[in-house]
Amino acid sequence: LHCHSSRNNTIVTFTKPDGNTIAWASGGSCKFKKGARAGYEAGYQCAIRMFAAIDNVQKTEPIGLELFFKGFGEGREAMKTALLSTEGTRIRPLIVQVTDRTPIKIGGTRSKKTRRV
Numbered sequence: 001l002h003c004h005s006s007r008n009n010t011i012v013t014f015t016k017p018d019g020n021t022i023a024w025a026s027g028g029s030c031k032f033k034k035g036a037r038a039g040y041e042a043g044y045q046c047a048i049r050m051f052a053a054i055d056n057v058q059k060t061e062p063i064g065l066e067l068f069f070k071g072f073g074e075g076r077e078a079m080k081t082a083l084l085s086t087e088g089t090r091i092r093p094l095i096v097q098v099t100d101r102t103p104i105k106i107g108g109t110r111s112k113k114t115r116r117v
Helices: 034-038 040-060 074-084
Strands: 002-005 010-015 021-026 065-070 095-100
Touching (some): 002 074, 010 040, 010 074, 034 040, 065 074
Parallel strands (some): 002 065, 065 095
Antiparallel strands (some): 002 010, 010 021
């Protein structure tokens, strides 16, 4: 279960271990438009939609979930809150591992020169 949370949107993707997508949800697919896609509520609705998809898959086969967070948007906190709330009670026992995959710049490119007025 991948949760990519940027400043502009939240995208939650449920994949198989080989990387094939089973289901996905984003702020836009949950009926949020423009700036609302980046908000907390959009991330929460994406998480709830993914929990329903996970329940459908779990009925046919037993699964163990690895949760990957990427980015520092509001959807990251919304996903965590949804997992810890009553909606996440069926999903919590399935989680095996939680990983933070946020890319952190070490060194990086040289910044622009300071502006002198």
